[in-house]
Amino acid sequence: MNDKETPKRSRRSSGAITLRDVAILAGVAPITASRAINTPNQVSPEVLRKVQEAVQRTGYVPNRMAGGLASSRSRLIAAVVPSTVVSVFMETIEALNGTLFDAGYQLMLGQSGYSADREELLLEAIIGRRPDGIFLTGILPPGKARTRLLASGIPVIETWDLTPTPIDMLIGFSHSDIGREVAKFLMDKGYKKFAIVHAEDERAGRRTVAFRDAVEQQGLPPVFIANVGASRSLKSGREAFTRILAEAPDVQAVFCSSDLLALGVMTEARARNINVPKDIAVMGFGDVPFVADMVPALTTVRINGEQIGTLAARFLMDRAEGREVSPGIVDVGFSIIERDSTALVKTPRQKH
Amino acid sequence: MNDKETPKRSRRSSGAITLRDVAILAGVAPITASRAINTPNQVSPEVLRKVQEAVQRTGYVPNRMAGGLASSRSRLIAAVVPSTVVSVFMETIEALNGTLFDAGYQLMLGQSGYSADREELLLEAIIGRRPDGIFLTGILPPGKARTRLLASGIPVIETWDLTPTPIDMLIGFSHSDIGREVAKFLMDKGYKKFAIVHAEDERAGRRTVAFRDAVEQQGLPPVFIANVGASRSLKSGREAFTRILAEAPDVQAVFCSSDLLALGVMTEARARNINVPKDIAVMGFGDVPFVADMVPALTTVRINGEQIGTLAARFLMDRAEGREVSPGIVDVGFSIIERDSTALVKTPRQKH
DNA sequence: TTGAAAGCGCTAACAA
DNA sequence: TTGTTAGCGCTTTCAA
Numbered sequence: 001m002n003d004k005e006t007p008k009r010s011r012r013s014s015g016a017i018t019l020r021d022v023a024i025l026a027g028v029a030p031i032t033a034s035r036a037i038n039t040p041n042q043v044s045p046e047v048l049r050k051v052q053e054a055v056q057r058t059g060y061v062p063n064r065m066a067g068g069l070a071s072s073r074s075r076l077i078a079a080v081v082p083s084t085v086v087s088v089f090m091e092t093i094e095a096l097n098g099t100l101f102d103a104g105y106q107l108m109l110g111q112s113g114y115s116a117d118r119e120e121l122l123l124e125a126i127i128g129r130r131p132d133g134i135f136l137t138g139i140l141p142p143g144k145a146r147t148r149l150l151a152s153g154i155p156v157i158e159t160w161d162l163t164p165t166p167i168d169m170l171i172g173f174s175h176s177d178i179g180r181e182v183a184k185f186l187m188d189k190g191y192k193k194f195a196i197v198h199a200e201d202e203r204a205g206r207r208t209v210a211f212r213d214a215v216e217q218q219g220l221p222p223v224f225i226a227n228v229g230a231s232r233s234l235k236s237g238r239e240a241f242t243r244i245l246a247e248a249p250d251v252q253a254v255f256c257s258s259d260l261l262a263l264g265v266m267t268e269a270r271a272r273n274i275n276v277p278k279d280i281a282v283m284g285f286g287d288v289p290f291v292a293d294m295v296p297a298l299t300t301v302r303i304n305g306e307q308i309g310t311l312a313a314r315f316l317m318d319r320a321e322g323r324e325v326s327p328g329i330v331d332v333g334f335s336i337i338e339r340d341s342t343a344l345v346k347t348p349r350q351k352h
Numbered sequence: 353m354n355d356k357e358t359p360k361r362s363r364r365s366s367g368a369i370t371l372r373d374v375a376i377l378a379g380v381a382p383i384t385a386s387r388a389i390n391t392p393n394q395v396s397p398e399v400l401r402k403v404q405e406a407v408q409r410t411g412y413v414p415n416r417m418a419g420g421l422a423s424s425r426s427r428l429i430a431a432v433v434p435s436t437v438v439s440v441f442m443e444t445i446e447a448l449n450g451t452l453f454d455a456g457y458q459l460m461l462g463q464s465g466y467s468a469d470r471e472e473l474l475l476e477a478i479i480g481r482r483p484d485g486i487f488l489t490g491i492l493p494p495g496k497a498r499t500r501l502l503a504s505g506i507p508v509i510e511t512w513d514l515t516p517t518p519i520d521m522l523i524g525f526s527h528s529d530i531g532r533e534v535a536k537f538l539m540d541k542g543y544k545k546f547a548i549v550h551a552e553d554e555r556a557g558r559r560t561v562a563f564r565d566a567v568e569q570q571g572l573p574p575v576f577i578a579n580v581g582a583s584r585s586l587k588s589g590r591e592a593f594t595r596i597l598a599e600a601p602d603v604q605a606v607f608c609s610s611d612l613l614a615l616g617v618m619t620e621a622r623a624r625n626i627n628v629p630k631d632i633a634v635m636g637f638g639d640v641p642f643v644a645d646m647v648p649a650l651t652t653v654r655i656n657g658e659q660i661g662t663l664a665a666r667f668l669m670d671r672a673e674g675r676e677v678s679p680g681i682v683d684v685g686f687s688i689i690e691r692d693s694t695a696l697v698k699t700p701r702q703k704h
Numbered sequence: 705t706t707g708a709a710a711g712c713g714c715t716a717a718c719a720a
Numbered sequence: 721t722t723g724t725t726a727g728c729g730c731t732t733t734c735a736a
Binding site: 365366368370390420422 | 710712713714715716
């Protein structure tokens with residue numbers, strides 16, 4: 001029997017082609033084949049050619065688990081997204097994944113927002129994979145999870161918010177600023193009596209408070225606040241608007257914590273023959289793709305989610321590859337996109 | 353120096369706590385510690401207690417790369433989703449991920465729909481991780497990728513469609529049946545002149561063809577078909593409806609290949625003071641959460657995406673754990689959800 | 705530029 | 721029930 005050409009596989013082998021097989025076929029040592037594949041300019045053209053041919057002929061695909069184990073670099077990034085309303089974050093995740101992929105990294109997806117037990121398990125699962133970086137949507141409050149992440153030594157990037165005490169890196173924007181700026185924007189247009197429709201969400205809460213404070217600082221009447229709870233559906237928006245009409249019928253402008261809620265408000269208004277923006281102005285948050293083309297087109301707050309994803313990928317990879325990231329804290333800001341749903345009919349103004 | 357209590361780490365070590373550290377602390381062999389952690393009922397209560405305490409004290413998290421390498425089981429599932437319009441599939445991905453997570457598996461996300469080169473790279477990246485299973489949205493046409501997947505020996509599940517020649521397992525529904533049934537549904541209601549608005553998508557194409565054939569088999573006038581190309585936006589729906597009005601003004605009902613396109617059609621209709629459903633009926637596809645609460649509520653085709661995700665996770669795990677999956681081919685069907693957008697005013701009918 | 709040796713951290717296989 | 725041994729498939733380290 002010819003042991004060199006057809007080595008017997010041990011019983012533990014997975015059966016797949018290994019670097020060793022390629023090396024034997026190319027007539028070189030495994031480590032040389034490894035170099036030809038990973039750092040081709042470290043080998044002679046002759047060796048390179050032979051190894052490439054062997055790879056072609058065998059259909060060899062390197063085992064990244066083995067590579068990761070040996071090099072302590074998994075080329076894996078873990079992303080944690082809330083399990084509900086993923087939609088708003090998808091743009092970011094796509095950009096993150098795309099940028100990572102182009103650089104040879106893979107994305108592992110984890111869903112948060114279930115029980116505390118599951119959060120704990122999620123963290124274990126993530127750390128167990130030894131990712132080169134962790135992407136978090138939102139910021140992590142002090143607690144067990146935060147301590148654990150810090151202890152793991154894995155680069156972490158928190159997003160979609162700002163905090164003076166990030167775990168590590170941070171890319172976000174100020175929700176308070178948004179509340180304040182939106183209030184200013186609407187007050188500048190001449191509205192005086194406001195309502196807010198918001199989902200039970202800590203960040204939406206901060207936008208709400210800032211909005212209310214800004215309005216009340218101007219001596220305007222109290223802002224009517226409708227909390228729709230966990231449900232961010234269009235239906236909740238409709239119900240909230242019904243409540244507004246019943247309890248604060250003199251409201252002139254409604255700021256919603258998401259575009260979908262705003263769409264609900266506008267839907268209910270139309271069902272009641274209340275004209276937006278003539279009778280009441282509506283603003284959303286998120287600028288999901290279709291609100292620009294609705295009738296009336298929705299005025300909303302736009303976050304550049306793609307930028308967050310792309311930047312986060314770069315930061316994480318920089319850190320994974322030992323490069324300095326500075327500053328690791330970036331405020332990407334936001335913009336108010338003025339459309340028809342807040343067009344005061346009496347005093348027309350040009351676009352923002 | 354006390355080598356037993358504080359073993360010197362080799363220069364290659366990643367520095368993290370290993371099973372060996374835990375074993376030493378618990379006073380047992382590494383394999384015993386491994387058993388205590390993974391198959392606790394194979395060890396004595398005494399050993400179990402000591403190991404658990406050691407795990408607690410050290411904060412040990414097993415390295416899954418090492419475990420996967422040793423056992424040839426990565427506990428990783430790769431999912432491939434189209435990079436555009438992820439929205440429709442999110443429900444499925446969430447269910448998939450949730451079910452996998454509860455069983456100790458992780459999800460790796462890959463985005464398809466870019467260049468052929470990148471598809472090739474994506475496949476390499478996936479196979480390189482040695483996942484225990486691969487989830488595909490859609491079916492894979494014969495070609496290099498298909499051959500490669502087949503050769504990898506990794507369990508594959510194709511979804512969201514039906515084919516007599518799946519790579520391996522399959523969970524989907526018939527797009528032709530949908531086209532045919534929707535046509536029948538609308539014809540039964542008395543509509544006679546139809547238009548279709550569809551995105552350039554192979555599956556939408558099959559629904560379109562089946563719809564058209566079913567209509568024409570009844571001797572009804574030709575179906576006007578508006579292809580909106582790659583853009584599935586609300587705006588495309590508006591533009592398509594404008595074309596319909598110009599080129600086929602006698603159309604009574606429009607079937608759209610997505611709810612968003614249907615929303616566009618309804619938006620354009622409203623902008624032109626055309627009443628839905630009085631003047632024209634509109635149907636969508638997908639049943640995204642908010643179309644039920646719009647005015648008018650949209651009649652649409654519902655796919656149980658959650659079921660697809662949950663079932664796919666089970667199938668994939670069954671196969672990964674050596675269990676038979678039969679039948680590995682499931683037609684989950686679809687349902688037509690009748691709402692107001694197709695309510696013929698002259699001949700009211702009860703709900704479906 | 706190439707290679708031999710020695711792991712990375714874990715588990716399968718076998719033995720006691 | 722517990723342990724010993726020998727890998728999994730790759731890369732780091734060091735030497736030629």
